[in-house]
Amino acid sequence: MKILFGLLLFVAIISCKSSKKSDGIADSEIALDIVQPSATCPKHHTDSIIPIIYGFPTEESFRRADSGLVYPGGCDMSSDSPQWYCKIHDQSF
16 A cells, blocks of 8 residues: 555656646646545654655645645655655654
8 A cells, every 4th residue: 555655646746847727736736635645653643744745846835835734855756765744753754
């Protein structure tokens, strides 16, 4: 399941090129709303965990990051890049 989610996350959000819809929201941002299973922090809690997004940031990405809904991970992603960020412990995993 983790591999499948990682693949979906990779395909949905990491593309540095994203198409804009008429409402100004990129396809990758919409996919972020659809696929968001729960994650557990290494300190054993599930609240305040947000996904890390990779790829060239869009205007909507900046708004979501400023709102604390996602954590910007940069444009480059390797196979061992973290997928989640704990806002309480300031830790990526």
